[in-house]
Amino acid sequence: MDRSPDPSPEPEPGGGATAREEFAAELTRLREKAGLTVRTLAARVESPGAHTTIGGWFAGQSLPSISSLPLFRRVLDELGVAGPAETGRWLERLADLRRTRTPRAARGVVPYRGLAGFEEHHADWFFGRDRLRDVVVERLLAHGAGFPHLLVGASGSGKSSLLRAGVLPALRGAHGFVPCLITPGRAPATTLSRAVAALTAGPGTTHGADGPGTTHGADGPGATHEVDGPDAARAVDGPDAARAVDGLERWAEREGVRVLVAVDQFEEVFTTCKEPAERDRFLRRLAALPSSRVHVVGALRADFYAPALQEPALATALQRGQIVVGALTPEEIRSAVHGPAAKAGLTVDEGFADVLAADLRDSGVGGLPLLSHALLSTWERGRGAVLTLADYRAGGGMSAAVSASAEEAYAELTEGQRALARTLFLRMVAVGDGVPDTRRVLPLPGPAAAPADGSLDDRAAQVYEVLEWFVDRRLVTLDGDGARITHEALLTAWPRLHGWIEEDRSGHLVRQDLTRDAERWRSADEEPSLLYRGTRLALAARWAERSAGAHELTGPEAAFLAASRTAEEQRARRDRRHTRRLRQLLALLTVLATVAGGLATVALVQRRDAEQQRRVALSRLVAARSERLRGSDLALAAQLSLVAYRTAPTAEARAALTDVSALPAVTRLLAFRGVVQAVALSPDGRTLAAAGLDRTVALWDLRDAARPRRLDTPSPAFADTVYALAFSPDGRLLAAGAGDGTVRVWEPPGPTTAPGGALPSGSVAPTAAIGGQGGAVLRGPASAVYGLAFAPDGGSLAAASADGGGPGGAHRCLGPAGGHPAAGLPRGGAGGRAQPGRPHPRR
Structure with a gap:
């Protein structure tokens, strides 16, 4: 989209048209370019009844008032003025026009700024600080990459004008810096993050006549990218904003520019920001910024030198990068x-x-x-x-010039307007508690939620009328969505305002706390815990009653105070009700104690009966469960029958216990995590062997059948699952067949081992004699061994495996000599099938 005509400064004398006429002509050109009539435009901004007002703007008959700024913004939007930067330039031009109320000012340029400070686009009109400007630029170029620099001077010494109209244009024009100007506001860390994120986001960055990386702000063509407290709320937000600060140097390196982060009104870190954590986060981020591509400079009032020294980051900047802004020489x-x-x-x-x-x-x-x-x-x-x-x-x-101008404006107001002016000016002052007084932003009522026709309620209209009176005289300036005193010099130069502040300083501190706490309460969705109570409520209420403060309260403040009073009254009523209830309860305690004694006796008896009934019911339930498990899990059934009888000796429990006692005892052994594939019992019944998928053989001592004891002896290592186990007839040898076709024979320890470890004559040689610690390894079957059997004399061992061509497998008889097959049964073929488990007769 094409840029809108530049609302440049007022025309030089002799140029013909006045500044207001030029303003109206530029608006008309925009309207004609958009192809809209005044009535059509009024309808498109949803304000058909205001076509006369809008027509007056295009005809040069009037200027938009402060109360009609929301309507003027919508008109600019319909005329194709793109983005907040372009809109801001038009609003700044309008503000300059509204200040030129004298006939002389309306006819030509205004050479002096009055109480208003200089901005970057006023650089051509900024005189008297050339030497100090050059010193600051030289210091920043020489040492700006190492640490932040601070311009320190008294209020009214020209720090802000030097920074904005002196240093920034010099670094931009001669050295290619991209300025990023902020004022800290209530959330300085957030303001900094959003400003940097907006600068690096891209759409507002150009490489034109104003210099590389220019982001046009609200101050006119070529202005720095500026974000202050109120404007920060509309800037780039989110997690990326904080990360943008860390990536500012990389962005500047990529864009081939240098960035100057300028912090004006640095004292707001101590006056406006009330959260120590937010202040510390801002100072740490700012101190980490200086590099070859990013330089940092700020402007600090000397009144706040002591608080600044308490912050380590600022103490370093003051020690190494301080530049004093003193008085002007003749x-x-x-x-x-x-x-x-x-x-x-x-x-x-x-x-x-x-x-x-x-x-x-x-x-x-x-x-x-x-x-x-x-x-x-x-x-x-x-x-x-x-x-x-x-x-x-x-x-x-x-x-007396400032005082005379202020008194002249004040004298032309009505009595009601004077009272309102006093309230408004006091709300634009941050009364210091141990620190100097400063100015602060007064939020404007109504514009954020103005009706479509631009109308406001009576109170808001009165506020705008009074503010406009002082704005036109350069004593008050618009700042974002609020108004503020043009310069803090007015706080002392206007005796009337100074007297308003001093006559009730403690009351103003109470009001400031009330304003801050009411805003916090509203932001927290009217959280009840944030309401005043006790002493704080009494102080606020006394101030409102004593100084007619109730008439000065804003809607949120009045609602907050009323809610606090209501909550306190409800709390008092609850306390009184609580006291009455306590007295009533004390009267009933004697009766209740007597009744409670009797009821306790009854309750004990009933409890004992209920407990007995519960035990009986539980005993019957467990006995029934024991009966159901008797066919599948005899051991658990026996345990449950005993539990049922011990819970209550009911007939069902006795029957279950008697039935289980008639059955043989069963003991469950948990041998392996996997499936058990083979079990063998020694001939004397004293040793039980079991094997399974874990490729080991476990042994139990069964001399006490009710409490089998597992023998902690290592098992020979098998390469595959053990499928078969067999004890020798004398119980001294144990054979195991595995899935890989091997058979191991060894002498297991435990109850079957005879003293001295002697083996019976003619038996298979055990462990050490044949196979070492793992026992004798007998080979012969070519596949898994599924069955083993010793000969009655223990001299031979038969093994059944899955060998052969048929599904039945084959039998082999393994002798004592080296484990080779002694004889083999016929293999299953086409006409027959071997029968596993049946011994083959010896030849």
């Missing part, structure tokens, strides 16, 4: 006076600058806003092309 004052005048085609009375220098010294180190306002007042009062001492004196001079 030559610099002369430049600040004559430079803008010459650029505007004006001349200055001889000696005027010297008088200003003398008055500035009397005003103190923070008098630059007073100087600028006095120059503006002198220019506005003049008629010709000369700035005269007479006009300067008529405006009240240096010390």
